[in-house]
Amino acid sequence: MGTCIICGTPVDGRICDSHQEDVVFEFRGNDPNQLVPNRFYGGTVDGYADFGLFVDLSSNVTGLLHRSELDQRLESLDLEPGDSVYVQVKNVRDNGDVDLAWSIRQSDRDFRGALVQDGTEELDADESDQDDDDGGPGPVSHTPTSTSDRDGSRETEDDSGNGRSGTEQPKTDGSSGSTDTGGATAASESADAADDSTDAPVDDTTDSTDAATDDSTGSAPAHSTPDTDSEEPESGSEPDGDLERVEIGSLADRVGQQVRIEGEVVGARQTGGPTVFELRDETGVVDCAAFIEAGVRAYPSVEVGDVVRLDGEIERRRNEIQVETEALAALEGEEAETVRQRLSDALTAEARPESVDVLAEHDAIDAMADDLLDIAEAIRRSVLESRPVVVRHAATADGYVAGSAIERAVLPLIREEHAASDAQYHYFTRRPLDEPVYDMDAATKDATRMLQDRDRHDEKLPLVLLLGTGSTVESADGLNLLGIYGAERAVVDAAAADPEITESVETVANPELAGVDAAELSTGALAATLGATVNGDVREDLAHLPAVSYWEDTPDAYVDLAAETGFDDERVTELREAIALEAFYQSYQDKRELITDILFGEDDGDLAGHISGQFREKLGTEIDTARANVESRDPDGVAFTVLDADAYAHRYDFPPTSLLADELHRREREEAPVTLVYGTDELFVRATRDLDVRDVAAAVADEVTDAGVTAVGVREGRIEFLSGRREAVVDAVVDAIAGQIA
Missing domain, CATH: 3.10.310 (Diaminopimelate Epimerase; Chain A, domain 1)
Structure with missing residues (x-):
């Protein structure tokens, strides 16, 4: 009987049923029937076929990732044979064929733990495998400095409840030792491993005379395995000394150096080894791994939203910058306020657009300029703060155009801000609404998801942006439910609005509330303007969208704008009809890739024209019957x-x-x-x-x-x-x- 590496529940093995999909396995078996359906496995690309991708899960087991399981076109995959990927086993057939599904988590740090499946046995990952950067996928690997090696003494508690407890073994050479930056993953740490591997952290009694000092790079002291018998093994040391703070944006130039950084914790996840804190300052975001004991939460009092000071060594793991945490402390009082103000000032300067990027002159948009700037700032700030953006829009052609405009603007910002390849799926979600209002049904679904993401993945509560809905009192109950939990809410709607709704959201951009006539404004045109304001680099991509959002009486300015970017009246009509048809089918799904291909693709296969033909046929038949x-x-x-x-x-x-x-x-x-x-x-x-x-x-x-x-x-x-x-x-x-x- 063992314990789950994530929650500590007693289990037969190393992971409980509720966390099976939170870890990634390295498969060392030789029989496909040993694979466990629905588990995630690391593998390597074996080769392509017309119908999909072959992935080696071990030297003797290969599975097929069918093209229908991919989140993009097969020919657009930037993968070569031998590249590492993560997949989910869907099914093992009677003949031994393995059906695979694509994992949107394609980075070590996106899983909460990593294990080895040797046949049917679940094991902690071997140190030698995890230290090999050239190998296949594996867990994040760190060997941070022990608390006992930094200060020469452990904390001993005085009568006031403060101070230090315990003692440490003195260094035999009187100097700081260097660390192997390719150190073993904490999931495999044990006393036996420490004795058997020269790369593993040494225990408190290990002689560190062989540890070299590198004064030029500021190498970290030699590492020690924490004393698992101590009263509080999960506690860590606090920064001391006079290290000068550096910006996270400069860490790529400081690999191998000891540094001090300050910022806000925007994410915290427990892997099978270290605890990984995602730290943001005014210049960027970085992962910081802190290890006390395999699978044990380091610095348990530090939570998402805390402002901290952290000392550590900069390392590069699989081409990503990470900090090997040596000491960390939550800041309070004036120190915390100074950091928060620095972050706030930097965020405001970076997030607030100078002005609304008007696609075409429109009096109603001019009247809403301040509201649009506020919402654009909220969106950009959410990206910079690693806060998810959830877009809710009506399941209509106008609604899909509006949602796609925001999506087109935000995704490049997320890719620029976050190194993880699947960050755009974590930090941006577009969910169409079946109903014309944002009711309790929709709000309950959103609240459930955001609370699950907060509790399971330490994600921040999202910014919820409603497009073409949410501006009337019928949506107040749903919006207020989100407000109870502190989720930020904003509404962009060109149609009817009630003044009372302003009490349920932070910002509303609506012409009626701005005191102007909105008869000639669509939500799609309004959202396209907002998208261009959020990200001016995609302005040309969005230029034709306002015209697509109108069924009739399209303002001449938007017709001309579409024509200037190569979309004549016929083409605009085809796009509108194609979107309207696809909006009906699986209306609760975003259909991200399909909608993108219709609205923004080169469309060599005339996708929009094909779907538009179906629209006209189906609608024409129904109208003829109705009119009769x-x-x-x-x-x-x-x-x-x-x-x-x-x-x-x-x-x-x-x-x-x-x-x-x-x-x-x-x-x-x-x-x-x-x-x-x-x-x-x-x-x-x-x-x-x-x-x-x-x-x-x-x-x-x-x-x-x-x-x-x-x-x-x-x-x-x-x-x-x-x-x-x-x-x-x-x-x-x-x-x-x-x-x-x-």
């Missing part, structure tokens, strides 16, 4: 086009009811200014005149008191009711609208 079965009404001289979508449209197929109502209204509005399309328990209102849907719903609720009538989606003219009272509700809606217009 509409009902005409004219109470008080107001002409209505009314369609029972349950009876005369295909349920659960394209187009969705809201899009069907839009298109039907465009075709019928010359004859009838109001279009109603209703289903089992919902009704969509479209009109050529301004209507207050809330007032309509309130009037109907007074008329049909037992129908549960409510206006759910004000921005898209949606009213819900109980299905058993459908006919009475439809009649009452017609009367209420006629009363408003007549």
Whole structure:
């Protein structure tokens, strides 16, 4: 019976069931049936085939990573035979074939631990394997300086509860020894390993006379295995002496040197060996590995958000700069405030754009300039603070265009800020909304995910950016749920807004709240402007998006802007229709690569044109059927086009009811200014005149008191009711609208 290397739970082996997917295994077996499905394994690329990639998991076991499992096109992979990769075993077939899935974690530091699977036995990784930088994937490897080797004495507690406890073995040569920067991973540390390997840390009784001193590089003292019998083996030493602070951005030029850095802890994860703190100052972010005992949390009182001072040696591991922590202390009072102010000043200077990057002149955008700058700063600051950005947008063509504009702007900033190859998947998420409002269902999903990421991966709470939704009081409950946990919220919406929503978010960019007419502004155009403001380098990439977001009456300025970048009216229409069709299918998925190919790809295979053709065929068939079965009404001289979508449209197929109502209204509005399309328990209102849907719903609720009538989606003219009272509700809606217009 052993204990889980992550949580310490007693297990048969080295990892519990709940943390199976948090570690990566090195497979040393010779039979594919020894592999454990759903586990992550390190491997090496063996070669390509038309249908995927072959990956060697050991010298005798090879698996297939099918192209359908990749997060990008097979031909775009920058991998050569022999390159290290991480994969997940999906299935081992009866004939011994191994099906693999791609892991978005493609860096040592992204896993919380590493183990060896030798046949069916789970073992700590061997030191000799982890010290070999030229080998396959393995855990992060560090040998930080022991607390006892730094100061000449351990802490002994005095009567006041402060001071130092314990004693250390004196150095036999009276000098600081040097450290092998390719030292053994903490997961394999043990007294026996220390005796058997010259590279392993020595214990407290080991003679350090062979440790050389390198005064020119400031090498770290010789390392000692912590005394596992001490009262507090996980405690570490604190920085002392007069080392001068250096900036994290300069560490690449200081490999091998002892340095002092100060900053904020933006991440902390426990591996099977060291504890890895992600530290940020005003110039960058770096991983700092602190080792006390294999799998034991170093500096347990230090948490994400703390400001710390850290001494350590700079090393380069697999071409990434890391700090081998020798001493660390949380700062308090004036010292902490000085560091926080330095970070804040630097972040503001770097994150705040000088002005809004206007794609085309628009009075409404000018009126929202300050709000857009505030949101752009919040996005850029989140990237710099290693805070995830979660974008929630409507599952419509306009919503997808808006979300893609922000995605296009933010991903390059994340790649620039973070060395990890999969950082863009950790720090940016785009999630379409099935409903027209940000309700409790969506907020609960987001809150659950962000709390899991905080507790399991020590991630900061995200910035939640809502596009084309969230600006009315129907979203207040969901937004307030996020606010209870302290998640930052911002809204960008060109449609209807309620002043009360400003109490539920930090910032809102909405023309109605800015006191201007938003009739000619789409959320896509607004978000594209925000994207260009966030990252001016992608301005040209975003220039055609505003035109794509309009179904009709596109402002001339946006038509001209698209044409200047090579997108004529026909091409813009194809993009819009293709996005609208794909927005319907798996509406809860971001479809990042597919949407990117449609909106930004060179499209040699005419992807957008192909999907646009399907859009026209499906919508045309549905509209022809609908128009043949509409009902005409004219109470008080107001002409209505009314369609029972349950009876005369295909349920659960394209187009969705809201899009069907839009298109039907465009075709019928010359004859009838109001279009109603209703289903089992919902009704969509479209009109050529301004209507207050809330007032309509309130009037109907007074008329049909037992129908549960409510206006759910004000921005898209949606009213819900109980299905058993459908006919009475439809009649009452017609009367209420006629009363408003007549």
